[in-house]
Every structure is written in structure tokens, then in C-alpha cells.
Amino acid sequence: MTRAQHFGWFLARGFGPHGWGTPALDWNYRWTEPRLYQESARVLEQAGFDLLLIEDAPSLGSPDTIDLRVRQAFGGPKHDPLLLAPYLFEVTRHLGVVPTVNPAASLPYTAARQFATLQHLSGHRLGLNVVTDTGSARHFGDAPQLGHDAAYDRAEEWLAGLRQLWGSWDDGALIADPARGRYADGSRLRPTRHRGEHFAFDGPLNALPFGTGGEPVIASPGGSGRGLAFAGANSDVQLALSPMDERSVRAYRERVHTAAIEGGRRPDDVRILFALEPVIVASAEEAERIVAGSRDPDDDALRRIADKQSSDLETDLTSFDLDKPLGSSVFGAHVSQGSIRRLVGDRDIETTPLRVLLSDLARLGRLTDRTGFVGTADEFADYIEELGEWGNDGVLLWGDLHPVTLHRTLDELVPILRRRGILRTEYVPGGLRANLAAF
Template sequence: MTHQQHFGWFLARGFGPQGWGHPYLDWNWRWTEPALYQQSVRELEQAGFDMLIIEDAPSLGNASTIDLRIRQAFGGPKHDPLLLAPYLFAVTEHIGIAPTVNPAAYIPYTAARQFASLQHLSGHRLGLNVVTDTGSARHFGSSPPLGHDAAYDRAEEWLGGIRQLWRSWAPGALPGSEDRYADGSRLTTVQHRGEYFSFDGPLNAIPFLEGEPAIVSPGGSGRGLGFAGANSDVQLALAPLDTESVRAYRARIHAAAVEAGRNPEDITILFAIQPVLVGSADEADRLVAESANPDDAAVLHIADRQSSDLETDLTALDFDRPLDRTVFGDHVSEGSINRLLGGYDPETTPLRQLLAKQARLGRLTDGSGFVGTADEFADLIERLGDDAENDGVLLWGDLHPVTVHRLLDDLVPILRRRGILRTSFGGGGIHGNLGDF
């Protein structure tokens, strides 16, 4: 039985050079100015999307890979997405905006106050994509970078402290009478002394009318899924998009939520996907066939992009030898490494084979990839909703008007005719979007 699903857009490049490396760069949009993003986000709202998540990385990476990260704008430059958010709220009414934030970059009291201000200014449409990137630690103080699990421990303390501050105004603290604006006796004294943070409250910002900012998390490790189960409203999921894999991933998130004493239904799980939609099945078959034997230039392009993601210069390695996992520093996520490996044995598989696999395309119709028509993509979304009880998907790409139209012009009408995509919003801010059907 077809049911409506949630749709979001993941701005994978972050607040960076939209269109770089594509012909539509010649539309002459300026990525440093708001107009490009404002036009695109209006289109997403008109399409019925629940939210936009904006990736970010506050660091250009380590010295050995800076050139790799910036020469094709894979890993930078990036401006601060939190400061872009107000420009997007100003031209929309319903869509939620979730900039990426790093607990290392914001002390809890300042974060709680800034985020509360944006939640009010946006009509309760703020989300926060909480990441635990440790590679940028040197930018935020003299403390050494934390390990993977310790970074999640810090994020948990940080978010818990922010929520303490948000909730330091008890019900009834704003009586609404003509002679008294607020009741100081209804404010909670917060004195937080933790392993990573120390601060006092209460917060100098009033409570929310339609819920706190929605928390998004992207972590796929055991600790990351535990963080999501305990804290998140939205999980940015990466997994193979077959029924069995989607069911298994959802079960892990739901189990983590139950372990944390939460209702699993309180977490909306959105699987990230970057489809390549074309006008006909024949065109899809042609694209897949052309990618079957990637040349050296295509393999090198993938190596450049993976070097940026992994902050490790793969281009300096021998492509015809197996990949030595010890080349990756402790700050590189296991999820990123495993995506490169793609299920192959790193001890016996030449690096060239791993990179070539990344360059090959596959068809939606046989589950080997994401090239297909809008109808074929709608078939996949419908099947995941019916067979795996999926909540929805995040489409992945630049936030450029050409990208948005290329992907959505044919897709949106098909999804709506099938009853998969909303045609209107019900109100209630970002939490209303996530729960109004």
C-alpha cells in the first residue's frame, strides 16, 4: 500500500562553490552570495521537501592534503552554513533548514543562545546536523584531538547541556499578564560541570512554542548509531538501498532508541542517495555501458575526490598494489574507508580496482546503481516504503537551480501522482514537517 514519505535535500558541497566542475557554472551564479541558495530552496519548498541539510567541514584538512581538497573544491573552501540559514528562512515558510554544527566549535551557552534565536526567527524551522569531526580540533584550542568514541561522548555532553539551558525556563515562566512579563521563580539554575564543558545558566532566551530545534546525525558506526538512538530526530543514513539492508539499518536505529528509553517512531530515518535521472531507459543503459571500463582519467578523478573525503593522498599510492589501511589516520571514519573498499578485501584488491568500481554506474532497475528514469526512481522509493517501511530519502547534490530542476522537474509530478510526496504543509515548524502524515 503506497504511503507518503519524507524528502530532504543534502547539500553535499556545503556552503561552497556550487556548480564548480559542471557546465552550469557558466550561469554566473555567485556561490558566496545568498541569491543562488534562496532560489534553490524556494524550489525545494514548492516541491514539498521537508528539510535541507547543509554539510560543513570547518577545516581544510591536514597540510599534506590541502591542495587535493581545494583544487577541485571537493573539500573547501566552505563558508559557515549557520550564517547562511537566516537568508534561507527569509524566503521560505515551511521547509526546515539544518546547518551542520560541530560541538568543538561552539561552547554550549553561546550555542544554546544562538540556536534558540534562530529557532524563534525561523518560525521553529531550525535543524542542527551534529557532527563529531575531530580533524579540525586544532582550530578550536590547544587540546589534542579526541578519538572517535570520545568525540561522541563530548557531543552527547554538549547537546545535553544545550538542552538543559533550553529547558531552564519552566512552564509558566512567561505568565503573559499585563503587569508581569516573566516569573523569575520559574527559572532553573543550571550549573553544569562535566568532563568536557563547564557553564552556568539559566539561558537568556525564552522557551519554544513548537519544539526545540530538530537534531540530525549522520554517524554510521556503532557509537554513532547509539548517539542517534538517544538524541536524534532525524538520522542521515547511508546503506545499500535494497529492502533487506534498509530493514536491517532501521532495526539498528530503532534498537538504539529503545535502549535509550525512546520511542523508535520519534526518529525519522532518511537514506541519502544521488540518482542520475535520464529521459529514457535506452539512455540509462547507454550511460551505464559507457562507464563499464573507466579510463585512467576517470580513475584519477575518483582518487582526487576520495583523497579529499579521506584526507589521505591516494594519488601518491601505487594504484596497482593493494591498499594499506595504515595510510589512514585515526581521524578518518571507518564508514568512509568502508565505502571506498566496497566489500572488497583490501589485502588482495589493487587500489585501481577499488577506484574503478567507484567510477562505474549501475541501473536502478537491477539494483546495481542509481541511473534510470524518474519513473524507475519512483518505483524504488515506492518499493522501499511498502516493503521496508522506509521513512524517506535525502537527495544528494549541489544546491544550484540547474541541479534542482534537472532532478525534480520530471520526478515531483510522478511522486505526487503516486501519493508518495506531499502536496502541502500542515504547519508546526520542522517537527510538524517530520510528523504531519
């Protein structure tokens, strides 16, 4: 029997210059205005997607590498996705919106109050993608930058503080009975006091409790042991990046499920959504042409990839000889190991020429032989169906939020997924948490 799965869209470029560097720029959308995102949010809801997850990074990186982030707009500028969320809630009724938030950037009381407000305004459709970016520390004070694991410790204290504040109204505290002339019972509000390693605050929270809709959904990325432990103990959705063969998918899911059990939760408390970037085309012949055309990228194609990787790695790859190895010493200690792995793959960075590394990233593969994600809508549906046979919870389709991209990806795919029973045809009441729990 075909297994229904959850679908989301991962706006991997964040709230930034959409269309830049592509022909879609000439559609004349203004990325700083809400219309582009509102139109796309309507499409995602019409398609039956559970959520839109919006990447963010509050920093342009170190002072020495800012130009790498902005020259092709890969790493900035970016506006705050939390402030975009109300515009998306306004034009949708069911779609969950999950902006990225950084515990270093806002104090627990302020964050708890803002998120509670949005949860009520949205009809319980808010999610929070909690990241532990340490490179932005200099923007939020003069405390030393935390290490990788310590940043997760801070995130756990921050999230526990939010939940403590959200729970500071006991059952029965809210009365709201005009006949009795009583709005609330102050004796049922907890005088919360927190003094921790990273934060200090008092409660109770000056915002209403959530009622049956529950608190905002918590999402998280991260594949390290500490990142998965955080997800297991805290998250409702895990953004998963993994090789997409059966063995790797099952192994990743097992690691998350083990982390959930160790965190005192059930394995199915965490919905694991693998991030994929499909290239949906009209025919198998077109797919073959696209894959064949990617096999021998020219220097211009490699330069475009180098520009993007330079932003992610905060290292100017365009300044190195394409025909010589990089060597691991070119990357500073602040550079994400995940970003380095995406560049290097299974190659030896000390001996592999940069041209080979960039060419590996440029090459595309076919869905039919599971070497990549270029294929027809039917072929992609076959793959999603196969993921379901492996016990998969769902996928996040990865791309920008330009309407051109959405229609190119979804127009043929959505009807096929629905006919096969993979994609929902209707929502349940109760908001994002209820729809994630529906199957």
C-alpha cells in the same frame, strides 16, 4: 496502499564553491552570495521537501594534506552553513533548514542562545545536524584530540546542556501581559549550573522558551555502534548510509529502532532518511547508454574520482600506481573508516589494484535491476514506493544545491511522486517538527 514518505535534500558538498568543475559554473552564480541557495530553497519548498541538510567541516584537515582538500574544492573552502540559514528562512515559509554543527566549535550557552534565536526567527524550522568530527580539534584549543567514542560522549554532554538551558524557563515564566504590566516571572527561571567532563556553564538562558513549536530538530549521521546509540537517544532524524537492498535497509532500521528503545524512546521517535544520489534521465534507452558508458572508465575519469577520494581520505591517491594495491598502511589513524570502506567496498585492499577500486566507484547501475540509481523518474518512483513497502520513513537526495542540479533531478520526478501519493502536496502548520510528525 502507497505510503507517503519524507523527502530532504543533502547538500553533501557543504557551503562551498558550487558549480566548480562542472559546466554549471557558467551560469555565473556566485557561491559566496545567497541568491544561488535562496533560489534552490524555493524550488525544494515548491516540491514539498521537508528539509535541506547542509554538510560542513570546519577544518581543512591536517597541515600536510590541506592541498588535497582545496585543489579541486572537494573539501574546502567552506563557509559556515549556520550563517546561511537566515537567508534561506527569509525566502521560504515551510522548508526546514538543517545546518551541520560541531560541539567542539561552540560553548553550550552560546550555541543554545544562537539556536533559540534562529528557531524563533524561522517559525520553528531550524534543525541541527550534530557531528563529532575530531580532526578539527586543533582549531578550538590545545586540548588533546578525542577518540571516536569520547567525541560522542562530549556531543551528548553538549546537547544535554543545550536542552537544560532551553528548559530553564519553566511553564508560566513568560507572562507578556500588558494589562498586568508584567513580562516575565523571574521566580520561574531555573538557576542552571553545569559542571561536566567537557563543559561548564551557568543559566538560565537569556532567550525565550519555544512554546508549542518545540526545540530545534536534531539530526545525526553515523553508522557505528556509538553513533547509532547517540541517534537512538537524541536524534529526530538519522542520516542513513547503507546498501539499499531490502535486507540491509531493514537491518539498519532495526539497529536504529533498538538504539531508540535502549535510549528510553519509541522507535518512531527517529525518522530514518537514507541518502541516495539518483541520476534521473528521460528514457530507459538513455539510462542504458549512461550505464554502459561507465563500465570501462578511462584514466582521466579515474583521476577525477581519485581527486575526490583523496580529499575525503586526506591521502593523495593520485601519487600511487593505478595498477598496484594501496595496502591499508597508506592511511593515517585519523582517516575515517567509513571513507576507507567507501573506497574499498568488498575488495581486499592488500591485493586489489587501485585501478579496480576507482573503477568500482566510477561504474553506475540501473534502477530496474537494483544495481544502481540511473533511471527514469517513473523507475525511481517505483523504487521509492518499494522502500515504503519496507517501512521506510524517507530519503535524502544527495547532490549540490545548484538550480541546474535540482531541476534536472526534480522536474519530472516531483509530479510522479505526488500522483502516487508518496510526496506531500501541502505542509501542516507548526514548523519542521510538526511536518516530520505528520506521517
